[in-house]
Amino acid sequence: MFYLIGLGIYGWKGLSVEGLNACKNADSMFIETYTNIIQKEYIIDLEKTINKKIRELSRDDVETKSEELFIDKSKKSDVCLLVGGDPLTATTHIELLRLCKEKGIKFKVVHAASIYNSVCETGLHVYKFGKSCSIPFPEPHYNPTSFFDIIEQNQKIEAHTIVFLDIKKDQDKYMTISEGLNILLNISKEKKSFFNDNTKVIGIARLGSPDQVIRYGSVKELLNFDFGKNPHILIVPKMGKIEEEYAKELYS
Amino acid sequence: MFYLIGLGIYGWKGLSVEGLNACKNADSMFIETYTNIIQKEYIIDLEKTINKKIRELSRDDVETKSEELFIDKSKKSDVCLLVGGDPLTATTHIELLRLCKEKGIKFKVVHAASIYNSVCETGLHVYKFGKSCSIPFPEPHYNPTSFFDIIEQNQKIEAHTIVFLDIKKDQDKYMTISEGLNILLNISKEKKSFFNDNTKVIGIARLGSPDQVIRYGSVKELLNFDFGKNPHILIVPKMGKIEEEYAKELYS
Numbered sequence: 001m002f003y004l005i006g007l008g009i010y011g012w013k014g015l016s017v018e019g020l021n022a023c024k025n026a027d028s029m030f031i032e033t034y035t036n037i038i039q040k041e042y043i044i045d046l047e048k049t050i051n052k053k054i055r056e057l058s059r060d061d062v063e064t065k066s067e068e069l070f071i072d073k074s075k076k077s078d079v080c081l082l083v084g085g086d087p088l089t090a091t092t093h094i095e096l097l098r099l100c101k102e103k104g105i106k107f108k109v110v111h112a113a114s115i116y117n118s119v120c121e122t123g124l125h126v127y128k129f130g131k132s133c134s135i136p137f138p139e140p141h142y143n144p145t146s147f148f149d150i151i152e153q154n155q156k157i158e159a160h161t162i163v164f165l166d167i168k169k170d171q172d173k174y175m176t177i178s179e180g181l182n183i184l185l186n187i188s189k190e191k192k193s194f195f196n197d198n199t200k201v202i203g204i205a206r207l208g209s210p211d212q213v214i215r216y217g218s219v220k221e222l223l224n225f226d227f228g229k230n231p232h233i234l235i236v237p238k239m240g241k242i243e244e245e246y247a248k249e250l251y252s
Numbered sequence: 253m254f255y256l257i258g259l260g261i262y263g264w265k266g267l268s269v270e271g272l273n274a275c276k277n278a279d280s281m282f283i284e285t286y287t288n289i290i291q292k293e294y295i296i297d298l299e300k301t302i303n304k305k306i307r308e309l310s311r312d313d314v315e316t317k318s319e320e321l322f323i324d325k326s327k328k329s330d331v332c333l334l335v336g337g338d339p340l341t342a343t344t345h346i347e348l349l350r351l352c353k354e355k356g357i358k359f360k361v362v363h364a365a366s367i368y369n370s371v372c373e374t375g376l377h378v379y380k381f382g383k384s385c386s387i388p389f390p391e392p393h394y395n396p397t398s399f400f401d402i403i404e405q406n407q408k409i410e411a412h413t414i415v416f417l418d419i420k421k422d423q424d425k426y427m428t429i430s431e432g433l434n435i436l437l438n439i440s441k442e443k444k445s446f447f448n449d450n451t452k453v454i455g456i457a458r459l460g461s462p463d464q465v466i467r468y469g470s471v472k473e474l475l476n477f478d479f480g481k482n483p484h485i486l487i488v489p490k491m492g493k494i495e496e497e498y499a500k501e502l503y504s
């Protein structure tokens with residue numbers, strides 16, 4: 001049996017009881033740390049808890065060597081692959097389920113919290129979130145603005161937008177909320193769009209960790225606010241009155 | 253300290269390790285079973301696991317008596333309130349955090365999987381989901397169609413829609429996928445909209461449980477498909493080619 005198991009939004013203790021039981025009973029354990037960043041210390045701590053070794057896999061291992069490395073093993077033994085957040089918000093991982101189906105291997109997805117549901121800690125209503133988008137680091141000949149279109153579309157239909165900020169793990173580069181806001185300001189100025197210094201936004205840092213920060217305020221205010229270490233995420237909300245009151249009272 | 257803890261999408265084993273630890277250390281335990289249905293047997297099983305009693309709360313207990321029942325207790329002892337799914341997808345629960353803040357009581361939200369992230373098990377990309385909507389049971393003088401507008405808006409911007417189907421727990425009435433589809437068909441016919449017998453949809457029953465069912469097909473096909481027991485959920489997708497291939501291969 002192949003278990004695809006989510007670790008939740010922080011460390012490894014967002015792992016569900018069902019997921020932990022599967023790990024304890026597993027014949028072999030794998031973890032991928034490229035779609036979500038998971039610190040080495042958490043892996044070591046989890047290894048101690050379940051009393052077995054966990055092999056770390058690269059993107060190439062998961063995307064091109066999955067059959068030989070772990071899928072085929074699942075035919076005759078119990079194999080767990082751990083993934084940060086919910087295991088299927090990383091959209092490429094559905095391919096692993098397809099492979100199992102093709103080969104007649106039983107599989108089970110063990111879900112966990114992801115940023116997509118945890119954002120409701122902001123006070124925003126989860127059913128009002130629209131499509132999400134990502135801001136990439138600008139490069140000399142690469143300056144996309146399609147993420148801004150998604151925010152504009154959502155604003156028009158009264159929907160909030162989760163804005164993911166680029167992570168270049170190999171270069172140890174993590175886009176901050178300030179950097180993301182400046183990119184949005186520049187595009188908006190050029191397009192003569194709604195987004196400006198006074199637009200109300202929500203910044204989130206290290207959600208789920210003991211030192212998480214959620215902050216609601218105008219772009220101007222949040223540009224200079226110190227959110228601390230990565231990862232950072234930004235929300236461009238289209239708030240109703242009640243949502244605004246909660247965000248203000250809890251996070252400003 | 254006040255802990256607001258999610259139980260995940262099925263039974264109680266979607267509870268995270270962090271949540272389980274908080275329960276084990278808690279001075280008092282509460283659960284609300286009105287925003288999500290949680291079977292009595294799961295509560296009893298969890299009580300055995302954490303070796304303490306869990307008091308069940310009604311909507312009225314949580315919405316009008318929270319201070320006397322559990323919030324004020326959190327000032328001097330550790331109190332856990334368990335909620336099905338993620339604890340804040342039930343939008344009214346943010347009020348409990350506001351109360352804590354007002355009273356200077358420390359609080360911690362322990363997130364868990366909810367339907368909002370777990371739907372990606374369909375193969376649909378999570379970042380492409382738009383606002384969600386709910387179909388209520390039609391009543392003699394109450395026939396809203398605003399949920400249909402949300403589906404139409406999402407279709408226009410290439411976004412998927414999660415369509416929640418009404419639950420009237422007190423009357424033991426649960427809308428089935430078939431009933432939901434028929435309501436959508438009728439509205440679409442009247443509005444001359446896009447939704448018809450050949451529209452491709454995804455039906456989901458009992459997600460996260462050992463006998464979950466996910467089925468992809470045309471409205472015509474799914475109208476007559478037996479999804480078994482509640483709860484049922486419907487997705488009206490706006491699929492890209494890759495999403496469609498996965499849905500077809502895995503669930504048709």
